[in-house]
Amino acid sequence: MSLADSRPQQDCPVRGRPRSEAVERAIIDGVMKLIEDGVPLADLSIERIARTAGVGKATIYRRWSNKDDLFIDAVRSAEPGDPELPGTSMRDDLVVLLESLRQRGLASRTSAILHNAHVQMKSNPKIWSAYHACVVAPRRRLGLDVLRRGQKNGELRQDVDVELMNDILVGPMLVRSVLRPDAGLEEGLAERIVDTVLEGLRPVSR
Amino acid sequence: MSLADSRPQQDCPVRGRPRSEAVERAIIDGVMKLIEDGVPLADLSIERIARTAGVGKATIYRRWSNKDDLFIDAVRSAEPGDPELPGTSMRDDLVVLLESLRQRGLASRTSAILHNAHVQMKSNPKIWSAYHACVVAPRRRLGLDVLRRGQKNGELRQDVDVELMNDILVGPMLVRSVLRPDAGLEEGLAERIVDTVLEGLRPVSR
Incomplete structure (x- = not known):
């Protein structure tokens, strides 16, 4: 097991x-x-x-x-609350969601409580599980809802599952918060991630 | 500070x-x-x-x-070594790199040493920093090299910086290894991530 x-x-x-x-x-x-x-x-x-x-x-x-x-x-x-989504487009909602993750990442770099608590939780499976259920999972559901609306609106591909798309969008913020504490969490990063991921990494002229 | x-x-x-x-x-x-x-x-x-x-x-x-x-x-x-890159294309190299991260993610779910050591390191900045320099940074440099070759070959957009592209590619594996221990790290995930990120999330007919 x-x-x-x-x-x-x-x-x-x-x-x-x-x-x-x-x-x-x-x-x-x-x-x-x-x-x-x-x-x-x-x-x-x-x-x-x-x-x-x-x-x-x-x-x-x-x-x-x-x-x-x-x-x-x-x-x-100590965790920031869920952001208010503008609802103007999937792209705008995604930018607001990622911006709140960016703020969360900045906060965890300077907040001793977020930093220490995270370390404590990681060594206690029961508490980590509760944290996941109370904080991580609701935030994730919010993102999945936005992506599902985007698929209905035609703003998003239909052939990729929303779970994977959410991980692709959220991932870079996590990398910069967790794995690369020296990496930039600069203003405008949320927009850059959303637009780059929507557009794709292949050269545009194809 | x-x-x-x-x-x-x-x-x-x-x-x-x-x-x-x-x-x-x-x-x-x-x-x-x-x-x-x-x-x-x-x-x-x-x-x-x-x-x-x-x-x-x-x-x-x-x-x-x-x-x-x-x-x-x-x-x-205890960490798996760097993978051998096929060098046939940027896409193939990226798949091999992400596949090794997937294997690393699977290993950390079952290996008590990777799990316990990670928790220990997170609470000790000096050791975390050395781990970063010895394990995380070299793995990252490998990815950045592959992306830079892709930009030269024309397999990759020139207008996005490689650091961000690397975070977008690596991010979903990190999300599934760290934040969502119940998430799938199924076979074929590396290919799915690479191809989805290269293609982008917008509907294909534009």
């Missing part, structure tokens, strides 16, 4: 209605402060979080049943 | 001529066994490696000045 097969397929945990937004915020901020300070997940305890947030342990347990769920919520709150 | 800026630009350490291949192999195998067992980098010591490999500490220190360099060499030896 491969490592991938052993990863549990997980749904994103649904949050209940918060009892007090201010208290929730203080707890989340407490977790984020600890992650930012580089405290490894293994050393995060509900007790330590309670102390940092200035609340009682019971206050935390009323909202989160364990520290993993709380950790995931803290990471979610 | 961003996290990216603070990462040292590093060269790949050049290895001297081995004094005894068998001893080197035993030491490297010892490190790999410990990584495979999930021993974190922080808990790896020259002493522990020496015990696992059945050699003296001095034997290790004659070859590696510190455990970081030894760790990097162990990871390098």
Whole structure:
């Protein structure tokens, strides 16, 4: 069995209605402060979080049943929200989606919480799986919807599956964020990627 | 200063001529066994490696000045080597390059050493930087060379920079290896990516 097969397929945990937004915020901020300070997940305890947030342990347990769920919520709150799509064309929607990935890539270079949390998650399959279900998968569904609309509109080839097309569009941003931290994430990159990928790499005169 | 800026630009350490291949192999195998067992980098010591490999500490220190360099060499030896390029066309060379990335992606799903080492490296900027210089950068240079030959041959557009084209080609494999461990890395994927990216995503009849 491969490592991938052993990863549990997980749904994103649904949050209940918060009892007090201010208290929730203080707890989340407490977790984020600890992650930012580089405290490894293994050393995060509900007790330590309670102390940092200035609340009682019971206050935390009323909202989160364990520290993993709380950790995931803290990471979610540090992630930028989904962008508003203009809907003027598939091309424009794709540019906005990739632009938000570019901003996310820039943020992860400077944000200690995004950086540290990512490293922590990668070594914890359960948390990585939840992060995937709560953050990565919804973002991906948004992209697939845009591509499907493009196929209906005739803006996109019909003979390529949208999953592969999405990976081709998203890939370069991931390469520059993850594999090449010294690579440019310059303004205009989203447009360049979308237009280059739509046009193709062969010489234009064919 | 961003996290990216603070990462040292590093060269790949050049290895001297081995004094005894068998001893080197035993030491490297010892490190790999410990990584495979999930021993974190922080808990790896020259002493522990020496015990696992059945050699003296001095034997290790004659070859590696510190455990970081030894760790990097162990990871390098677990990485597949660069593929032989057919040289028949840019397209064929690209397919072979992406096929080797696909194999690398499959290997990292099942190889505990590639998985664990990757997680360790991500939390250690110095080691990540050396890994980048020794493994990622040479693989990348190979791809850029193929694309530059393609631009000379007229197989490739002249108006797109090769760095971006390389990221577009490599990106989907990275997405499927890193971000979507449940995604297909099926046979024929390398050809599909290369041909789709060369052709572009717009409808063919334009």
